[in-house]
Amino acid sequence: MTAAFFERLGERIERIDSVVSVGLDADPDRIPEHLRERDLPQWAFNRRIIDATHEYAACYKPNAAFYESSEGWRSLRETVAYAHGKDVPVLLDAKRADIGNTTRQYANLLDEVDAITVNPYLGRDSLQPFLTRADKGVFVLCRTSNPGGADLQDLELASGEPVYERVAALADLWNEHGNVGLVVGATAPEELADLRKQVPDIPFLVPGVGAQGGDAEAAVEHGLADGVGLVNSSRGIIFAGEDRGESFAGAAGAAAKRLRTRLNQYRSDG
Numbered sequence: 001m002t003a004a005f006f007e008r009l010g011e012r013i014e015r016i017d018s019v020v021s022v023g024l025d026a027d028p029d030r031i032p033e034h035l036r037e038r039d040l041p042q043w044a045f046n047r048r049i050i051d052a053t054h055e056y057a058a059c060y061k062p063n064a065a066f067y068e069s070s071e072g073w074r075s076l077r078e079t080v081a082y083a084h085g086k087d088v089p090v091l092l093d094a095k096r097a098d099i100g101n102t103t104r105q106y107a108n109l110l111d112e113v114d115a116i117t118v119n120p121y122l123g124r125d126s127l128q129p130f131l132t133r134a135d136k137g138v139f140v141l142c143r144t145s146n147p148g149g150a151d152l153q154d155l156e157l158a159s160g161e162p163v164y165e166r167v168a169a170l171a172d173l174w175n176e177h178g179n180v181g182l183v184v185g186a187t188a189p190e191e192l193a194d195l196r197k198q199v200p201d202i203p204f205l206v207p208g209v210g211a212q213g214g215d216a217e218a219a220v221e222h223g224l225a226d227g228v229g230l231v232n233s234s235r236g237i238i239f240a241g242e243d244r245g246e247s248f249a250g251a252a253g254a255a256a257k258r259l260r261t262r263l264n265q266y267r268s269d270g
């Protein structure tokens with residue numbers, strides 16, 4: 001039987017001593033000039049990024065938004081297969097969910113990848129086809145890293161609890177197979193701390209360090225549950241060498257290594 005996602009992730013984290021999620025947001029406008037004439041420029045870019053970063057990557061997190069074209073989906077498929085060939089799990093940041101028959105189609109994405117992000121605002125039935133995939137990780141958006149994340153997610157319910165806490169409570173209920181994680185931004189360190197107290201056993205995916213300037217220490221301190229969790233940086237790693245022409249990938253590798261070192265300093269502090 002295939003080991004559950006968080007078990008596999010925990011083994012990977014231990015093996016490479018890293019909680020870094022490398023975000024593969026291969027923005028076609030930022031891919032180096034010399035790769036733009038390739039058949040699949042995003043795939044050519046990602047392959048070089050993976051070669052340079054896989055030793056430091058607990059997982060790869062491509063954001064589906066960057067692959068929403070026929071070429072993009074082909075690039076994504078090649079990228080996923082290549083990452084798997086390097087033994088690195090892939091978490092597709094797709095933020096999916098819909099009514100029953102539609103969401104069942106979305107959940108087929110899990111045939112290709114190891115984990116996915118989902119949107120909780122349509123409720124349990126919209127997530128059911130993801131949640132029942134016991135061997136796959138399902139990260140529920142809880143308190144996002146963007147400035148507008150507070151607009152709805154921080155609103156207080158009649159009970160006095162903020163919406164993001166209710167989402168965490170529901171996600172905990174939905175976690176019948178031990179495959180649920182939460183997405184909590186590093187730009188919201190207080191919410192990260194509150195949520196960790198509320199759901200001590202659920203691993204977080206923490207985006208927002210690097211380009212968004214989030215709190216890396218809080219990301220590590222609160223993002224991990226029994227050592228398992230992910231701290232993501234996308235642009236800060238893959239475009240670290242944007243001005244370096246053909247040696248862009250080396251700069252990405254160095255950025256991933258630096259982030260691992262920085263995060264590990266907080267991991268060992270605990």
Ligand SMILES: O=c1ccn([C@@H]2O[C@H](COP(=O)(O)O)[C@@H](O)[C@H]2O)c(=O)[nH]1
Nearest residue numbers: 063144145185207210211212233234235
């Ligand atoms: O709350 C959220 C949820 C998802 N994201 C995604 O993570 C990466 C962050 O990219 P950076 O370049 O490191 O800022 C990107 O794919 C976002 O869509 C997030 O930032 N915040």
